Amino acid sequence: MKSVRFTLAAAAAFVVVVIAAGSPAPALAAAGGVKPPEHNWSFDGPFGTFDRAQLQRGYRVYREVCSACHAMSLVRFRNLAQTGGPEFTQAQVAALAAEFKVPDGPNDQGEMFERPARPSDAFPRPFPNEQAARAANNGAYPYDLSVMAKARNYERGFPLFLLDIVTQYQEGGPDYIKALLTGYTEPPAGVELQPGQNWNVYKPGNVFAMPNMLNDGQIEYPKGADGRPQVPETAQQYAADVTAFLTWAAEPHMEQRKRIGFMVLSFLIIFAGLLYFTKKRIWSRLPEHSPGHT
Amino acid sequence: MAEAKSMQAGEPTRRDMLFLATGALGAVGAIGLAVPFVRQLAPNAQTIAAGAPIEVDLAPIAEGQGIKLFWRGKLIFVRNRTKAEIEQAAKVNLASLPDPQADSERVKAGQEQWLVLYGSCTHLGCIPGGSAAGEVRGEFNGWFCPCHGSHYDTSGRIRKGPAPVNLPVPPYAFLSDSKIRIG
Amino acid sequence: MSGPSTYVPKLGIAKWLDARLPLPRLMHDSFVVYPVPRNLNYFWTFGGILMLMLVAQIITGVVLAMHYTPHSTMAFNSVESIMRDVEYGWLLRYMHANGASFFFIAVYLHIFRGLYYGSYKAPREVLWILGCIIFLLMMATAFMGYVLPWGQMSFWGATVITNLFSAIPLVGETIVTFLWGGYSVDNPTLTRFFSLHFLLPFMIFGVVILHVWALHVTGQNNPTGVEVKAVAKDTIPFTPYATIKDAFALVCFFAVFTYFIFYIPNYLGHADNYIQANPSVTPAHIVPEWYFLPFYAILRAVPDKLGGVLLMGAAVVILAFLPWLDTSRVRSMNYRPLARQCFWVFVVVCIMLGWLGSRPAEQPYVFLSQVFTALYFAYFLVALPLLGLFETPKKLPGSIAESVLGKLRGGSGSIVGTAATAEPNTKG
Numbered sequence: 016m017k018s019v020r021f022t023l024a025a026a027a028a029f030v031v032v033v034i035a036a037g038s039p040a041p042a043l044a045a046a047g048g049v050k051p052p053e054h055n056w057s058f059d060g061p062f063g064t065f066d067r068a069q070l071q072r073g074y075r076v077y078r079e080v081c082s083a084c085h086a087m088s089l090v091r092f093r094n095l096a097q098t099g100g101p102e103f104t105q106a107q108v109a110a111l112a113a114e115f116k117v118p119d120g121p122n123d124q125g126e127m128f129e130r131p132a133r134p135s136d137a138f139p140r141p142f143p144n145e146q147a148a149r150a151a152n153n154g155a156y157p158y159d160l161s162v163m164a165k166a167r168n169y170e171r172g173f174p175l176f177l178l179d180i181v182t183q184y185q186e187g188g189p190d191y192i193k194a195l196l197t198g199y200t201e202p203p204a205g206v207e208l209q210p211g212q213n214w215n216v217y218k219p220g221n222v223f224a225m226p227n228m229l230n231d232g233q234i235e236y237p238k239g240a241d242g243r244p245q246v247p248e249t250a251q252q253y254a255a256d257v258t259a260f261l262t263w264a265a266e267p268h269m270e271q272r273k274r275i276g277f278m279v280l281s282f283l284i285i286f287a288g289l290l291y292f293t294k295k296r297i298w299s300r301l302p303e304h305s306p307g308h309t
Numbered sequence: 310m311a312e313a314k315s316m317q318a319g320e321p322t323r324r325d326m327l328f329l330a331t332g333a334l335g336a337v338g339a340i341g342l343a344v345p346f347v348r349q350l351a352p353n354a355q356t357i358a359a360g361a362p363i364e365v366d367l368a369p370i371a372e373g374q375g376i377k378l379f380w381r382g383k384l385i386f387v388r389n390r391t392k393a394e395i396e397q398a399a400k401v402n403l404a405s406l407p408d409p410q411a412d413s414e415r416v417k418a419g420q421e422q423w424l425v426l427y428g429s430c431t432h433l434g435c436i437p438g439g440s441a442a443g444e445v446r447g448e449f450n451g452w453f454c455p456c457h458g459s460h461y462d463t464s465g466r467i468r469k470g471p472a473p474v475n476l477p478v479p480p481y482a483f484l485s486d487s488k489i490r491i492g
Numbered sequence: 493m494s495g496p497s498t499y500v501p502k503l504g505i506a507k508w509l510d511a512r513l514p515l516p517r518l519m520h521d522s523f524v525v526y527p528v529p530r531n532l533n534y535f536w537t538f539g540g541i542l543m544l545m546l547v548a549q550i551i552t553g554v555v556l557a558m559h560y561t562p563h564s565t566m567a568f569n570s571v572e573s574i575m576r577d578v579e580y581g582w583l584l585r586y587m588h589a590n591g592a593s594f595f596f597i598a599v600y601l602h603i604f605r606g607l608y609y610g611s612y613k614a615p616r617e618v619l620w621i622l623g624c625i626i627f628l629l630m631m632a633t634a635f636m637g638y639v640l641p642w643g644q645m646s647f648w649g650a651t652v653i654t655n656l657f658s659a660i661p662l663v664g665e666t667i668v669t670f671l672w673g674g675y676s677v678d679n680p681t682l683t684r685f686f687s688l689h690f691l692l693p694f695m696i697f698g699v700v701i702l703h704v705w706a707l708h709v710t711g712q713n714n715p716t717g718v719e720v721k722a723v724a725k726d727t728i729p730f731t732p733y734a735t736i737k738d739a740f741a742l743v744c745f746f747a748v749f750t751y752f753i754f755y756i757p758n759y760l761g762h763a764d765n766y767i768q769a770n771p772s773v774t775p776a777h778i779v780p781e782w783y784f785l786p787f788y789a790i791l792r793a794v795p796d797k798l799g800g801v802l803l804m805g806a807a808v809v810i811l812a813f814l815p816w817l818d819t820s821r822v823r824s825m826n827y828r829p830l831a832r833q834c835f836w837v838f839v840v841v842c843i844m845l846g847w848l849g850s851r852p853a854e855q856p857y858v859f860l861s862q863v864f865t866a867l868y869f870a871y872f873l874v875a876l877p878l879l880g881l882f883e884t885p886k887k888l889p890g891s892i893a894e895s896v897l898g899k900l901r902g903g904s905g906s907i908v909g910t911a912a913t914a915e916p917n918t919k920g
Binding site: 061089094158159161162165166167168179180183185187188219265266267268272273275276277279280283284286287290291293294297298301302303 | 530569572575576582583586728732733736737739740743744746747750751753754755756757758759763764766767768776896897
């Protein structure tokens with residue numbers, strides 16, 4: 016049956032060629048976009064945790080730079096105080112909330128009114144609806160950032176997409192966002208940008224409606240004991256901090272998930288071991304599995 | 310060999326220990342697995358946050374008037390009692406009450422005119438009338454439940470009818486003379 | 493396998509119940525004394541694993557339904573509320589989402605076991621067809637379930653796949669309108685998909701009962717493909733042997749499942765589904781979940797819309813005809829060297845079709861999809877029918893006992909409690 020062997024060999028050759036050429040991971044296409052570099056996040060890996068100070072700085076960056084255009088309507092002020100997050104105190108959260116006004120009502124006269132936000136309120140939207148947001152931003156819509164860190168990814172390619180199962184790489188979204196925020200350059204020669212367009216190295220298609228928003232020294236960070244900021248006040252640092260904050264906002268229970276995961280997986284491995292020996296013990300009653308045989 | 314000997318002696322063997330350990334771990338695992346499924350029934354974080362204590366401004370409530378508001382989905386009566394109502398409540402012989410409780414135990418010291426009650430009849434949960442003008446107040450000048458005829462007095466205590474206990478008082482505290490926090 | 497019951501209830505309450513409803517007897521006959529071939533390998537544990545995955549999906553699904561709002565304006569946010577506010581909500585959601593994937597991992601391994609060992613052959617044709625029905629119901633359930641979070645992939649996947657039905661001549665457009673409950677995928681579509689997604693698993697459960705019943709009539713196949721000849725020599729009782737082996741395999745499977753839930757919960761999903769459904773923006777590449785990718789590749793391999801739909805349907809339905817397409821008298825491919833090679837080529841073809849399903853519908857992927865689609869159908873329509881007629885199989889063992897115990901002195905080994913065992917006393 017030489018024809019069968021030939022088919023087998025041909026199929027094998029096909030497989031080798033195609034896998035080597037292809038990139039099987041079904042994620043957002045990177046057509047025109049460069050793969051972002053992998054940043055060392057504090058929350059990487061099975062034992063990763065969020066850096067509280069970084070999350071608090073990240074909230075600061077969101078508050079001072081991003082919240083003018085971007086909503087985070089699924090995040091509530093009280094989330095800022097819960098364990099596993101920035102862990103502001105309740106008093107700080109009440110104060111942070113009170114900085115904002117939120118719509119409420121109708122009152123007894125039937126009118127809507129504004130009141131200071133409470134911890135149980137969600138982050139207020141900068142625009143009442145999508146149309147108003149587009150009108151204020153040249154027709155582009157500043158997306159809600161609540162789950163943005165999970166809503167973005169990039170093609171990892173072969174063999175990374177398989178190795179990611181073992182290395183637990185799930186920071187495609189954060190790596191992309193951080194790179195995007197600091198990925199602005201001049202367009203290459205011969206490319207004309209329309210007004211309202213910006214050139215970004217990492218954006219698929221390169222043309223991005225959002226301009227560069229982070230510059231060195233833009234935001235003042237808390238000072239350490241020596242009177243100097245604890246981390247450099249650079250655009251790269253702002254980008255890392257706000258991205259970490261967005262990652263927490265998308266997955267507020269990540270630390271609990273990894274912690275419980277360690278306990279459950281350890282339990283199951285031990286239990287599987289016990290079951291294995293139990294199985295062997297019970298099956299040893301059969302002649303073909305008893306010690307004297309084979 | 311040692312196992313055969315210990316089996317003859319009736320002691321637990323290594324095999325028994327293995328089975329016991331496996332079974333015990335299985336039981337622990339089953340209980341652990343059940344935990345999230347039971348816990349998810351608890352009120353979620355937003356419900357708990359929406360049920361946080363609220364502040365009520367007492368200034369708009371005139372003497373002899375009461376308001377109704379919702380907290381944690383339950384109706385609450387806040388009443389500014391007249392002097393006559395307070396005296397009526399204090400004069401009652403406690404032994405004659407189905408659920409004996411002094412009026413002073415149901416209000417805050419120095420703020421006896423303010424009565425804060427859950428507005429749910431303790432019989433089967435209807436809303437007793439008597440807070441607003443024009444509502445039937447019953448034989449004891451307090452509240453009257455139209456469902457099965459329970460009469461409450463000016464302290465919200467049950468006097469007549471099928472309700473077993475007095476209208477309960479929610480947890481509250483005075484922040485100032487004109488403001489309370491419920492919860 | 494199905495003879496008169498030998499059950500004698502010992503406890504008073506068991507006797508009382510058994511006289512009124514022979515449930516204790518049924519449990520005893522089916523899961524305690526039920527004879528199982530003694531040479532089964534771990535590929536036979538996937539049936540039990542699938543049963544547990546079905547129960548797991550139903551329980552996590554019912555619990556999620558307590559917090560989910562099936563309305564297009566609130567669905568996405570209700571899922572996020574589960575993730576953020578419900579106690580352990582994130583865990584329940586990830587269990588259910590990854591549970592669907594692991595349900596399909598187990599079912600594919602279960603199906604491929606059947607393909608390799610010829611478990612679809614007589615007298616197990618009905619068992620096999622019931623399995624195909626379960627597979628179809630699973631695909632419908634998974635498809636509708638994926639729509640419920642109302643993300644971009646939910647919405648656009650639903651749009652693409654429901655639009656396929658318009659390819660049916662004459663009644664196609666009406667069918668699509670009735671599926672949608674409107675003029676496009678919108679709230680009526682979501683609410684009816686929620687209702688049916690809740691219903692179908694219980695229908696799967698019913699067909700599973702028929703499936704296990706059919707299995708218990710014929711008994712399990714085994715790696716040699718040689719049927720049980722002498723129950724005493726060829727089989728062992730289900731309890732304790734299969735019970736403990738299934739339990740061990742289950743915990744191992746659960747360990748891998750757990751790894752995904754807790755450490756890489758979004759690996760098998762798609763980032764675009766964390767974007768709320770937007771009817772005016774189509775994602776750059778619409779892809780279904782990984783378990784549908786091979787069929788998606790076959791669908792897109794055909795330039796004609798109706799042709800693609802028919803071929804994709806044929807790719808699933810052709811499984812039901814296997815008992816008659818495979819002409820070999822030998823069941824297990826352990827003894828069919830040429831068929832075995834074709835089988836492994838088929839496995840590679842399926843994996844390649846899966847990869848191609850994730851690629852954009854451009855060249856060279858379209859051409860490759862056509863090649864591998866042809867190979868896929870060639871396995872069923874060319875290889876298996878012809879090989880059965882022309883292949884020379886290897887010599888089969890005389891019996892299961894011979895293949896397992898042949899090395900023992902005299903080859904006359906029997907089941908539990910003989911002198912050959914290591915335990916001087918055995919329980920039960």
